[in-house]
Amino acid sequence: MTVAQHDPGVSVGSVEEAISFLRARGMRVSVPRRLMLSTLFAAEAPISAEGLAGLLKASGADVDVASIYRNLEAFERTGLVRHFHLGHGPGLYSLVGHDDREYLYCERCHEVLVVSGDRLAAAREAIRAASGYEARFTHFPIVGVCGRCADGVTTFRL
Amino acid sequence: MTVAQHDPGVSVGSVEEAISFLRARGMRVSVPRRLMLSTLFAAEAPISAEGLAGLLKASGADVDVASIYRNLEAFERTGLVRHFHLGHGPGLYSLVGHDDREYLYCERCHEVLVVSGDRLAAAREAIRAASGYEARFTHFPIVGVCGRCADGVTTFRL
DNA sequence: TTAAATGCAAAGCTTTTGCAATACT
DNA sequence: AGTATTGCAAAAGCTTTGCATTTAA
Numbered sequence: 001m002t003v004a005q006h007d008p009g010v011s012v013g014s015v016e017e018a019i020s021f022l023r024a025r026g027m028r029v030s031v032p033r034r035l036m037l038s039t040l041f042a043a044e045a046p047i048s049a050e051g052l053a054g055l056l057k058a059s060g061a062d063v064d065v066a067s068i069y070r071n072l073e074a075f076e077r078t079g080l081v082r083h084f085h086l087g088h089g090p091g092l093y094s095l096v097g098h099d100d101r102e103y104l105y106c107e108r109c110h111e112v113l114v115v116s117g118d119r120l121a122a123a124r125e126a127i128r129a130a131s132g133y134e135a136r137f138t139h140f141p142i143v144g145v146c147g148r149c150a151d152g153v154t155t156f157r158l
Numbered sequence: 159m160t161v162a163q164h165d166p167g168v169s170v171g172s173v174e175e176a177i178s179f180l181r182a183r184g185m186r187v188s189v190p191r192r193l194m195l196s197t198l199f200a201a202e203a204p205i206s207a208e209g210l211a212g213l214l215k216a217s218g219a220d221v222d223v224a225s226i227y228r229n230l231e232a233f234e235r236t237g238l239v240r241h242f243h244l245g246h247g248p249g250l251y252s253l254v255g256h257d258d259r260e261y262l263y264c265e266r267c268h269e270v271l272v273v274s275g276d277r278l279a280a281a282r283e284a285i286r287a288a289s290g291y292e293a294r295f296t297h298f299p300i301v302g303v304c305g306r307c308a309d310g311v312t313t314f315r316l
Numbered sequence: 317t318t319a320a321a322t323g324c325a326a327a328g329c330t331t332t333t334g335c336a337a338t339a340c341t
Numbered sequence: 342a343g344t345a346t347t348g349c350a351a352a353a354g355c356t357t358t359g360c361a362t363t364t365a366a
Contacts, residue, residue: 066332135281224358332353
């Protein structure tokens with residue numbers, strides 16, 4: 001029997017560690033990259049490229065979105081960063097090890113439920129049994145209707 | 159105990175039926191709409207708005223993409239059409255009742271696995287148990303890595 | 317007749333690309 | 342010095358919108 005294995009992935013705990021990590025991979029550490037890394041460490045939640053640009057600009061730095069996209073992709077190739085998509089809407093990036101979980105998105109109220117990866121193990125198993133597919137909810141999370149909305153309960157935030 | 163109910167949805171078997179269906183809803187039946195409907199009926203697989211425009215142009219008709227998007231959306235509001243997204247890439251549209259199934263998309267080989275909706279009932283149940291979410295794989299299908307094809311499962315490639 | 321639907325053009329949003337200038341190593 | 346990385350500008354891909362014109366009912 002095969003058990004869904006959770007890839008531990010890269011895990012760096014600080015900007016300094018991330019910098020050495022990148023250097024060890026032969027990558028250069030530029031000012032924009034340094035700034036991106038500290039902003040990612042400071043971010044409390046996954047963030048879009050545009051959002052990252054905004055935070056950087058707000059903190060006085062000015063990094064072009066093109067560079068942000070290129071760097072996020074470069075970071076992702078090393079395993080330092082990952083991104084996923086919530087329904088429509090831009091890709092959301094976060095540091096691996098900083099936020100390793102999986103997401104469920106409510107199409108109705110736009111709530112995002114965050115769960116640890118092993119919580120969906122049974123679902124993955126059921127999907128494998130039904131289809132042979134190894135579902136990955138890390139890049140394209142589960143989209144559906146949250147319990148509250150399914151029960152007809154409405155909430156809103158001001 | 160709540161059992162996942164499969165919404166049977168609208169089911170029209172021909173262009174003529176679709177036309178009456180639309181008229182019954184107070185919608186007008188224009189030449190472009192007629193052409194879109196017959197192209198959708200002729201389509202063997204879900205198709206993008208752009209793809210629909212291509213087929214129409216190839217058959218001598220010339221319907222603007224803007225009208226195609228507007229009409230697909232109008233059709234969808236009546237329940238006649240649905241659309242979903244395969245990873246990145248454009249929305250793919252199909253007639254409800256003509257293609258009611260759910261899709262699993264392989265991020266690696268881009269194969270699309272088509273299964274009947276009830277096949278994923280156990281997976282939906284596991285997800286509900288783990289999160290309270292009613293997963294809907296109809297708008298944003300499962301993305302993962304394909305295994306081998308199970309019995310009675312069709313596949314197509316885009 | 318009149319409201320709905322169309323075509324055209326333009327723009328929106330996210331992301332990518334080309335290229336000359338810059339800066340890391 | 343040499344090349345990875347940057348900024349800028351432009352474009353690509355998908356979709357939406359405004360508006361004047363056409364057309365279904």
